Amino acid sequence: MARRVFLHCGTAKSGTTYLQDLWWRHRGALRERGLLLPGDALRDHFHAAALVKGMDVIVDDLDESDRDVWHRLVAETREWSDDVLISHEHFSDSSAEAAAAALADLASAADEVHLVVTVRDLGRVLPSAWQQRVKQGARQPYRRFLATVRRGDDEQKFWRYQDVPGILERWAAGLPADRVHLVVVPPSGAPRDELWLRTAAVLGVDVTGLDTEPRLPNDSLSIVEAELLRRINTVIPRERRSVALTRLTKGAFARDLLAGSAPKEPFVLPARHADWVRERSEQMVATLRAGSYDVVGDLADLLPAGARSGRTPDQADDGELLAVASTVVARMIEQAR
Structure with a gap:
């Protein structure tokens, strides 16, 4: 035992x-x-x-x-x-x-x-969760994803x-x-x-001396890169979606070809969603405090910071998307060669 x-x-x-x-x-x-x-x-x-x-x-x-x-x-x-x-x-x-x-x-x-x-x-989880879903083949625009989550729709x-x-x-x-x-x-x-x-x-394990540099980077795509991938998803027939295709998209395509093809920008939660995210977070923290669980860290850190300035993926224009697509195609050709 x-x-x-x-x-x-x-x-x-x-x-x-x-x-x-x-x-x-x-x-x-x-x-x-x-x-x-x-x-x-x-x-x-x-x-x-x-x-x-x-x-x-x-x-x-x-x-x-x-x-x-x-x-x-x-x-x-x-x-x-x-x-x-x-x-x-x-x-x-x-x-x-x-x-x-x-x-x-x-x-x-x-x-x-x-x-x-x-x-x-939640303020950091929401943009990250949408992007993860896009890597898995989702077609839903960022703004619609946030609206769906706000309503609490089960299908999300x-x-x-x-x-x-x-x-x-x-x-x-x-x-x-x-x-x-x-x-x-x-x-x-x-x-x-x-x-x-x-x-x-x-x-309760001693981790002294163990290297903490990640081998498997899981860095975010930029807003333009993520939006391009979402639009690619819309032209792939649903019946062709498979576990193997998802693994390819998340791995070799997103990580090795798409990432780094556009400048990084803050991936923000739009200001119009700040109030309900804050309210939901406060409810969660209050419930967790009442649970007498063993908490490591500060539950107050689960309250999202104030809204940051920046664009959302829905605001990426066609010129930016074309520039990223051109870079990706060039990388694919170079890789094949």
Whole structure:
């Protein structure tokens, strides 16, 4: 039996790529220091989350051995005598029934089950979430995305990944409050490794001497680059969308060809949305304060900063888009040559 198992279930766009990159890069060192990441690679945790929540588009594509990965992770946990970490943001988008079943499995393999939720302020999450959806094939303009999220339309699924009180209602049920850890993403300008250090404190693992430079950059596209990709999505037939195409778009195309083809600009939340984002954030913080959870960082950092000046992707003009498209095509030709 493991001593403690930590399930890190998100939230999305809260530094999860950065943390997972470091955890898996230093997996051997962390194991020597008493923290096991079960499985062979991050994809095992992704597949496990897909199985737990019933993500059919992924599960249907798994081979027979991968369909048993959640049970393998639980078995590895049971065979380990120290602490265990399982991490993927897709766990957050699970039903209460699926979460309860997963927690019961973990409780059979460890003396203590802990939940870890990393949380970032909505003012920074919203632009990042729209861009992530565009990388995954979304066609919705930024302004319409914000309006949809404001209305709380279920089809966006935004709140399934970002409604922290709702996530806790599903995942923390039955867990003592001191075993539910909220790690607040530091505000802009904080040292880059502060989130890493905060999560290490929760996990109780010594990370002294471990490199914290990310290998897997997850930097934002510029507003013009993101808008160009959105327009490209509108001309790709929906029936041709696939998991493989999404991986290609997020990886080789967005990262290697599109990124850096236009000047960086602040990716802002329009001023007309500032009030409702602030109100929703204040409600969230009040609920979290009342929960008596273990909070690492300052919940006040979840209140968005004032509106920043800048453009939105909807304001990119055709000349700018053509310039970026020309750069991308030139890069493709050079790469092929």
